[in-house]
Amino acid sequence: MRKNEKGALTPFHNAEELLKFFPELSKFAEIDFIQIVNIDSTNMEPKIWTKIAKTVIDNENKYDGFVITHGTDTMAYTASALSYALINVGKPIVMTGSQKPLEDIPSDAGTNLINSVSLVSKLPKGVFIVFGQKILQGNRTTKIYESSLDPFDSPIVEPVGTIQLEPEIKNKYVLNNKKIPVNLDFDPNIISFKTIPGLSNNSLMEFVPDCFHGIILEGYGPGNIPNSLMPFLQKAKKLDLPVIILSQCKSGVTKMHLYEVGQQALWGGAIPGGDMTIEAASTKLMWILAQTRDIKKIKKLFLTNIAGEMTVTNDK
Numbered sequence: 329m330r331k332n333e334k335g336a337l338t339p340f341h342n343a344e345e346l347l348k349f350f351p352e353l354s355k356f357a358e359i360d361f362i363q364i365v366n367i368d369s370t371n372m373e374p375k376i377w378t379k380i381a382k383t384v385i386d387n388e389n390k391y392d393g394f395v396i397t398h399g400t401d402t403m404a405y406t407a408s409a410l411s412y413a414l415i416n417v418g419k420p421i422v423m424t425g426s427q428k429p430l431e432d433i434p435s436d437a438g439t440n441l442i443n444s445v446s447l448v449s450k451l452p453k454g455v456f457i458v459f460g461q462k463i464l465q466g467n468r469t470t471k472i473y474e475s476s477l478d479p480f481d482s483p484i485v486e487p488v489g490t491i492q493l494e495p496e497i498k499n500k501y502v503l504n505n506k507k508i509p510v511n512l513d514f515d516p517n518i519i520s521f522k523t524i525p526g527l528s529n530n531s532l533m534e535f536v537p538d539c540f541h542g543i544i545l546e547g548y549g550p551g552n553i554p555n556s557l558m559p560f561l562q563k564a565k566k567l568d569l570p571v572i573i574l575s576q577c578k579s580g581v582t583k584m585h586l587y588e589v590g591q592q593a594l595w596g597g598a599i600p601g602g603d604m605t606i607e608a609a610s611t612k613l614m615w616i617l618a619q620t621r622d623i624k625k626i627k628k629l630f631l632t633n634i635a636g637e638m639t640v641t642n643d644k
C-alpha cells in the first residue's frame with residue numbers, strides 16, 4: 329500500500345516497482361512479476377482466488393516457487409482457498425505483505441518480502457504465510473492483531489518455522505495422500521453466523537433466504553448449539569443445506585459428542601468443523617460447493633483432510 333494525497337492507504341500500483349525498492353531480491357532468485365489484480369484486500373472475492381490459482385498452474389513448470397504479495401486483512405482466507413485449489417501443485421507458494429507501507433521509514437515490507445523470496449525455495453510444496461518472525465501453514469493461519477508487525481497466528485498447530493537470525497523450518501504439512509479432485513472454482517453463496525445468547529430460530533430463518541448454499545455456525549465451547557436453534561437445523565436438513573459447526577474459541581475444537589446440546593445438533597444434520605479456522609472452513613465449503621450440491625458428498629469431502637487444514641474431527 330501507499331498513501332494518497334489525502335493520507336489514506338491505497339493499493340500499490342505496479343508490482344515491478346518492488347524490485348526498484350528492494351534490488352537485493354535479485355541476490356536470492358531470478359524474479360519475474362505478474363500483476364493479477366490491484367486491490368485493497370478488503371475487496372478480495374472468490375473469483376480472484378480462481379484467477380490466482382490459474383496463474384500459478386499456468387506457470388508451474390517455469391518456476392521453482394511463487395511469492396504472492398497480498399493485503400493482511402484477507403490473506404488467511406486467500407491462503408486457505410489456494411491450499412485446496414492448488415493441492416496438486418508440487419511447488420511452494422508463499423504469501424506475504426506488510427503492516428506498514430513500504431515507503432514508510434521504518435517499514436516491515438522489505439523484511440517480509442526478502443524473507444519470503446529467500447525462503448520459498450527451501451520450503452516443501454504447499455501454501456505458506458511468511459510474516460514477521462513466523463513461517464505459517466496458510467490454512468492454519470488467522471489474523472489476530474490489526475496493528476502489530478506480527479499480526480498472524482496459528483492457534484491449533486505449531487508454526488512451520490521461525491525467523492530469528494536465520495530461518496528455521498520445523499514442521500511440515502500433514503497432507504492427504506488420497507486422490508483429490510482438481511477444482512479451481514469457489515461457490516461464494518455461503519453465510520456465517522456467530523451464536524450469541526438470544527439468537528433465535530426465527531432470526532436465522534429470516535436471514536437465510538434460498539440463495540445460500542451453505543451455512544457456518546460458530547457455536548459455544550466445543551460446538552454447543554442452543555435448543556432454540558434446533559428447528560432451524562432440522563429445516564436445513566430437510567433442504568439438504570449443509571450447516572458447518574465451528575467453535576468460537578480461538579483454539580477451539582468441535583467435540584459435539586460431549587454435551588447433549590452438541591449431540592442434538594449432530595442428530596439434526598450439522599457437520600462438525602473439527603479444529604479448522606473460520607478462514608479454512610469457509611473457503612473449504614465454497615470450494616466443495618463449486619463441485620457438488622449432494623449433501624452426502626459435501627459431508628464426506630468436508631470431513632476429509634485435503635491440505636492439512638484439519639487434524640481433528642471427533643464427531644461423525
